[in-house]
Structure formats: structure tokens, C-alpha cells
Amino acid sequence: MTNLKQLHDRDFNLWIEKTKEAIQNRDFANMDWDNLLDEIDDMGKSEKRSLDSYMQRLIEHILKLRYWDEEVERCRKSWQQEVVNFRNRINRILKKNPSLKNYLKSEYSDIYQDAISTMRFDFEIPEDDIVEVEQIMKDGYFG
The missing domain is CATH 1.20.1220 (Malate Synthase G; Chain: A; Domain 4)
Incomplete structure (x- = not known):
């Protein structure tokens, strides 16, 4: 799996797709939690x-x-x-x-x-x- 943390800065749209995929697959071990929390905060x-x-x-x-x-x-x-x-x-x-x-x-x-x-x-x-x-x-x- 692509390193989500690195992907966040290189290709944000792909990061979203891969993060969604990781959540759907319950692949919590490979989640980019810090950036995900920042993005949720930014949405608000x-x-x-x-x-x-x-x-x-x-x-x-x-x-x-x-x-x-x-x-x-x-x-x-x-x-x-x-x-x-x-x-x-x-x-x-x-x-x-x-x-x-x-x-x-x-x-x-x-x-x-x-x-x-x-x-x-x-x-x-x-x-x-x-x-x-x-x-x-x-x-x-x-x-």
C-alpha cells in the first residue's frame, strides 16, 4: 500500500481515494491519522x-x-x-x-x-x- 502520509503532500485527491479505500477495508493500521484529523478539522x-x-x-x-x-x-x-x-x-x-x-x-x-x-x-x-x-x-x- 502507498504510504498515505507521503501521498497527502504529493497528490491530495489520490490521498482521499486511498484513505477512503483504507477505511472501507478497515485497514486502520496503515491510516494517516494525523492528516485525516487535520482534514476533518478543516472541513468544519x-x-x-x-x-x-x-x-x-x-x-x-x-x-x-x-x-x-x-x-x-x-x-x-x-x-x-x-x-x-x-x-x-x-x-x-x-x-x-x-x-x-x-x-x-x-x-x-x-x-x-x-x-x-x-x-x-x-x-x-x-x-x-x-x-x-x-x-x-x-x-x-x-x-
């Missing part, structure tokens, strides 16, 4: 990064609809489409990973502040602006 982090990114983009578009007076009439429909799109992506992640709901609630305030700091380059946002996660995730809410 990837879902969280996606969730963070979609949520920040959702918040940014809600903020645009609420405060970017100069552009809102021209861009309203496309921004609303983006709001629906990002909300759908978030809901898909949460449907497949219900345990991430708690993660999202715990990170939401920081994500919201990141979105505000980004959007303040384009328009004024009141200091006390906040939209709670439950509100921002409601279908039909656009700000």
Missing part, C-alpha cells in the same frame, strides 16, 4: 468560514438598502436579490449543519460590526445600528 472550519462570509454579505446588502440613499433606487432590485441569495445560502448551510446555529448566534455581533466597518466607506451608518440575527434572517426582510 470551512463551513464556518462560508457561514461568516454569507452572513457578512447579507448584512452589507441590508445596510445598503437601509442607508445608501444615493444608490438605492437604481440598485434596489439587485440588492434585494442578493439578500435573498445570501439568506438562502445561509439557510442551506444551517439545514445541513444545525449545530452551526449556535455558532452563528455567538459570532453574529462581530460579523455585523465587520460589515458596518466595511460599508462605512460608502455611506453613513448610525453608531447604534443593529439588526438582530432573527430579524435579518426573516424572509421578506430587506431593512
Whole structure:
């Protein structure tokens, strides 16, 4: 059998195939446990990064609809489409990973502040602006 540990760095796709094969054959003695655990950990982090990114983009578009007076009439429909799109992506992640709901609630305030700091380059946002996660995730809410 190919040394899985060496294969991980040379050909990641082949490493996945050989690791799957080793698991199916219950060949635990030859498993590359360290890299397997790292990859599993990375999978979880990837879902969280996606969730963070979609949520920040959702918040940014809600903020645009609420405060970017100069552009809102021209861009309203496309921004609303983006709001629906990002909300759908978030809901898909949460449907497949219900345990991430708690993660999202715990990170939401920081994500919201990141979105505000980004959007303040384009328009004024009141200091006390906040939209709670439950509100921002409601279908039909656009700000």
C-alpha cells in the first residue's frame, strides 16, 4: 500500500481515494491519522468560514438598502436579490449543519460590526445600528 502520509503532500485527491479505500477495508493500521484529523478539522472550519462570509454579505446588502440613499433606487432590485441569495445560502448551510446555529448566534455581533466597518466607506451608518440575527434572517426582510 502507498504510504498515505507521503501521498497527502504529493497528490491530495489520490490521498482521499486511498484513505477512503483504507477505511472501507478497515485497514486502520496503515491510516494517516494525523492528516485525516487535520482534514476533518478543516472541513468544519470551512463551513464556518462560508457561514461568516454569507452572513457578512447579507448584512452589507441590508445596510445598503437601509442607508445608501444615493444608490438605492437604481440598485434596489439587485440588492434585494442578493439578500435573498445570501439568506438562502445561509439557510442551506444551517439545514445541513444545525449545530452551526449556535455558532452563528455567538459570532453574529462581530460579523455585523465587520460589515458596518466595511460599508462605512460608502455611506453613513448610525453608531447604534443593529439588526438582530432573527430579524435579518426573516424572509421578506430587506431593512
